[in-house]
Amino acid sequence: MTLTLSRLVAARREKLPRRVRWLRHLGLTAVGALMMYPLIWLVSSSLKSSNTVFTDEGLWPHAWAPGNYPRGWTSLPESFDVYLINSLIIVTLSIAGNLMSCSLAAYAFARLRFTGRRLFFALMLGTMMLPGHVLTIPRYVLFDKLGWLNTYYPLLVPHFLATNGFYIFLMVQFMRSLPTELDDAARIDGCGPFRTFWKVIMPLCLPAFATTAIFTFIAVWNEFFEPLLYLTDPQLYTVPLALRQFMDSEGQSQWGEMFAMSFVSLAPVIGFFIAGQKYLVKGIATTGLR
Amino acid sequence: MRKDRAAYLFLLPWLVGILFTVGPFVVSLYLAFTDYNLLTPPHWSGLANVREMIGDVHLHQSLKVTFIYTLVSVPLSLGAALAVAMVLHRGVRGLAVYRSIYYLPSLLGSSVAIVMLWRYLFGYQGVVNQFLGRLGIQGPGWTSDPHFALSTLILLHVWTFGAPMVIFLAGLKQIPAMYYEAAAMDGASGWRQFRSVTLPLLSPIIFFNLVQSMIASFQTFTQGYVMSGGTGGPAESTLFSNLYLYQKGFGELDMGYASSLAWLLLIIIAGFTAVNFLAARYWVFYEN
Numbered sequence: 001m002t003l004t005l006s007r008l009v010a011a012r013r014e015k016l017p018r019r020v021r022w023l024r025h026l027g028l029t030a031v032g033a034l035m036m037y038p039l040i041w042l043v044s045s046s047l048k049s050s051n052t053v054f055t056d057e058g059l060w061p062h063a064w065a066p067g068n069y070p071r072g073w074t075s076l077p078e079s080f081d082v083y084l085i086n087s088l089i090i091v092t093l094s095i096a097g098n099l100m101s102c103s104l105a106a107y108a109f110a111r112l113r114f115t116g117r118r119l120f121f122a123l124m125l126g127t128m129m130l131p132g133h134v135l136t137i138p139r140y141v142l143f144d145k146l147g148w149l150n151t152y153y154p155l156l157v158p159h160f161l162a163t164n165g166f167y168i169f170l171m172v173q174f175m176r177s178l179p180t181e182l183d184d185a186a187r188i189d190g191c192g193p194f195r196t197f198w199k200v201i202m203p204l205c206l207p208a209f210a211t212t213a214i215f216t217f218i219a220v221w222n223e224f225f226e227p228l229l230y231l232t233d234p235q236l237y238t239v240p241l242a243l244r245q246f247m248d249s250e251g252q253s254q255w256g257e258m259f260a261m262s263f264v265s266l267a268p269v270i271g272f273f274i275a276g277q278k279y280l281v282k283g284i285a286t287t288g289l290r
Numbered sequence: 291m292r293k294d295r296a297a298y299l300f301l302l303p304w305l306v307g308i309l310f311t312v313g314p315f316v317v318s319l320y321l322a323f324t325d326y327n328l329l330t331p332p333h334w335s336g337l338a339n340v341r342e343m344i345g346d347v348h349l350h351q352s353l354k355v356t357f358i359y360t361l362v363s364v365p366l367s368l369g370a371a372l373a374v375a376m377v378l379h380r381g382v383r384g385l386a387v388y389r390s391i392y393y394l395p396s397l398l399g400s401s402v403a404i405v406m407l408w409r410y411l412f413g414y415q416g417v418v419n420q421f422l423g424r425l426g427i428q429g430p431g432w433t434s435d436p437h438f439a440l441s442t443l444i445l446l447h448v449w450t451f452g453a454p455m456v457i458f459l460a461g462l463k464q465i466p467a468m469y470y471e472a473a474a475m476d477g478a479s480g481w482r483q484f485r486s487v488t489l490p491l492l493s494p495i496i497f498f499n500l501v502q503s504m505i506a507s508f509q510t511f512t513q514g515y516v517m518s519g520g521t522g523g524p525a526e527s528t529l530f531s532n533l534y535l536y537q538k539g540f541g542e543l544d545m546g547y548a549s550s551l552a553w554l555l556l557i558i559i560a561g562f563t564a565v566n567f568l569a570a571r572y573w574v575f576y577e578n
Binding site: 028045273 | 300302303310313317380392417420516519545548555
């Protein structure tokens with residue numbers, strides 16, 4: 001009885017009439033095309049000359065203008081590779097900081113018993129919900145007093161201090177899924193907590209580290225507010241700050257160049273997405289967070 | 291205790307970091323009651339900032355913008371996310387491809403490049419108006435007309451429905467098939483199954499997404515800044531609360547007032563979150 005029924009349910013789920021299945025694919029593809037259209041339009045416009053961007057309506061350019069890329073690359077106060085390198089430095093160090101500080105904290109929360117554990121864990125969850133804008137002004141004043149304006153410290157140091165509870169939470173969830181027998185075995189073999197962390201837990205947490213690295217990459221690469229606050233020297237600008245300069249010089253209408261560099265700025269995120277999809281989808285699915 | 295010492299060593303960076311969160315949190319509350327311009331020491335001003343807020347029309351406008359944006363775009367994007375997740379969950383060939391295509395925009399939506407792009411897609415002679423033109427409709431200046439500027443940003447938010455969609459998909463997968471079997475045995479139709487099985491079992495995840503999205507969207511900044519070149523225009527129609535805070539604190543160096551704005555927004559967010567949690571009693575279903 002149950003068998004036939006479950007087969008019935010399964011049949012309902014998988015074998016919809018052919019027409020319905022086709023209609024569904026049609027609908028999903030239409031929505032997908034609509035979702036992708038802005039990105040495709042961006043790429044297409046980056047290959048049209050600035051004065052035809054808004055008159056040449058087709059997606060396939062009438063006259064190709066690949067020259068937008070080299071011209072856009074050099075049309076801002078600094079060459080675009082300066083901005084790319086600045087962003088890359090900040091992103092790389094942020095990932096390193098997050099991985100180190102958050103994995104250490106996560107191990108303590110997931111595996112060690114100590115006084116104040118519940119309180120600290122609750123505090124950590126609380127900071128995850130805390131809107132960051134409340135901290136902006138005092139932190140700015142502090143960094144100003146430390147002489148850190150126009151340096152990368154304000155952008156980097158928080159990552160080395162595990163201030164983003166989201167990544168700790170993600171790693172705690174992951175570590176809790178590992179069998180505690182591993183820790184017991186390591187202890188019997190004479191490992192202290194540090195050796196256990198380094199030799200046993202760390203290597204098993206690589207998927208969680210990959211998720212953390214990709215999320216950090218995307219968040220820091222796109223970050224606009226903090227660099228806007230702390231960096232005023234154009235030589236230090238990150239890619240998003242650099243792009244904004246195209247809008248300031250809108251009078252010159254360098255649309256083709258602007259779209260070209262916009263695409264350059266999105267390409268690494270799209271690349272990371274394609275390479276690390278598996279970890280991204282797992283990451284947000286297991287924690288239920290983004 | 292030795293055990294404690296080892297644990298605190300692991301926690302050391304986090305412990306320093308928590309000071310770095312709690313400290314500024316307390317200081318900003320103090321600054322909210324001062325007059326402070328960064329150059330001279332803060333000067334206690336009592337409730338002067340609160341009084342200023344009551345009569346500040348720009349603040350009222352910025353709250354209106356933020357409320358409209360949140361209350362329209364969050365339900366729309368979560369609704370879209372749930373609808374598409376339901377369709378994909380029923381088993382589609384090429385699920386992974388569809389999922390990727392829908393998910394990608396949510397990673398790009400808050401980037402400067404995309405907001406700039408949006409400005410031109412919806413510009414007076416942008417693609418949207420070209421398309422409307424072919425249908426014989428003269429579209430408005432979406433980004434230059436105060437009546438429409440915010441709606442383009444709401445559309446941008448909806449465009450990023452992929453992130454909650456992936457979470458919904460994961461949640462749908464965890465609903466045991468036997469519930470649907472039991473419902474089918476009782477003769478429940480597809481819609482009835484959705485109402486009586488899917489929605490209750492998914493409600494904790496819907497609730498979680500709702501709380502998170504609302505908190506995030508109350509803090510929107512980049513979209514308003516880039517769309518308007520930092521002004522919040524046209525006619526303050528994209529003046530998000532956080533953009534106004536930025537203008538006050540970092541444009542006019544009125545950091546005392548900006549701190550009270552920060553706390554006002556914090557209280558509003560906490561209020562909405564509390565209402566969400568209270569309302570959850572009536573519609574969120576926990577199995578145990």
